[in-house]
Amino acid sequence: ETPFFLDLSIVCVVLITRFGFQSVDLVGGAIGTRRDLARCKLITYYRASTNRSRSAQVDWFIAELDIEDKIKYVKMDMGQEEHKDPAKNAHPFFKVPCMKLDDKNETVIFESANILGYLAKRFDGFDLSEEQRREMESWTIWLNASFIPAVVNEKTRERGYESLDILENILKTRDFICTFNKFSVADVAVTYLLSSLARLLPGFPNFEESHPALAAYLAKNQAREAYQKTLVAQA
Ligand SMILES: N[C@@H](CCC(=O)N[C@@H](CS)C(=O)NCC(=O)O)C(=O)O
Known part of the structure; x- marks a missing residue:
């Protein structure tokens, strides 16, 4: 009996002779076509052209996950207000970051916070349970929904800063922010946002003096290869 691959070679030879190479591509393409097509599609990532926006933490996490090859980057010059152009930015409110996924729709x-959670769930290799993911996302959501609104408002800023004492106590007892004590998307968000806010907000505590465990934690995360590659090298 003729082995399958010999059958296939005969078909290819006949196709080359009659119709040229293009047809052979078609035969090859027909094998597992759907799966290959799905693999080729990229996630479109709308981000600022500089690292001075929340896009930077997403870049860092993409580098941590080593998935740059799955992403099509659309960089927008915020100074030129490119992000406000509906033809360039898919965000319904014309902000960054934003992603158009590679699914059918x-x-x-x-x-x-949602983008980080999505990437963590889809690409994270940590083998986390659903409960651990919820714990991780509590931190990304807390930062955006509670901490940032508190510290950007002059009236509530001091109360907001008090939460940093709680972070300090947590980081005295473990290396990373979540109780499962592994580096996670929660550490990306906490590290990125705390170091950015430290530069932007008046009276932001000098962690070296006031919160040594937090200072050591930030320095350790900022020394990571992916952080250096994205946030330092591209600054
Ligand atoms: N809570 C949103 C904030 C998005 C946001 O305000 N992004 C800023 C950059 S950090 C932006 O796009 N600003 C441009 C504008 O408002 O026109 C998130 O975390 O994604």
Whole structure:
């Protein structure tokens, strides 16, 4: 009996002779076509052209996950207000970051906490349980929904800063922010946002003096290869 691959070679030879190479590509393409097509599709990531926006934490996490090859980057010059052009930015409110997914409906997702959570769930290799993911996302959501609104408002800023004492106590007892004590998307968000806010907000505590465990934690995370590659090298 003729082995399958010999059958296939005969078909190819006949096709080359009659129709040229293009037809052989078609035969090859027909094998597992659907799966290959799905693999080729990229996630479109709308981000600022500089690292001075929340896009930067998403870049860092993409580098941690080593999935740059799955992403099509659309960089927008915020100074030129390119992000406000509906032809360039899929975000319904014309902000960054935003992603158009590679699914059939090309679902658009926004809010950095949600984007980080999505990437963590889809690409994270840590083998986390659903409960651990919920714990992780509590931190990304807390930062955006509670901490940032508190510290950007002059009236509530001092109360907001008090939460940093709680972080300090947590980081005295473990290396990373979540109780499962592994590096996670929660550490990306906490590290990125605390170091950015430290530069932007008046009276932001000098962690070296006031919160040594937090200072050591930030320095350790900022020394990571993916952080250096994205946030330092591209600054
Ligand atoms: N809560 C949103 C905030 C998004 C946001 O305000 N992004 C800023 C950059 S950090 C932006 O796009 N600003 C441009 C504008 O408002 O026109 C998130 O975390 O994604």
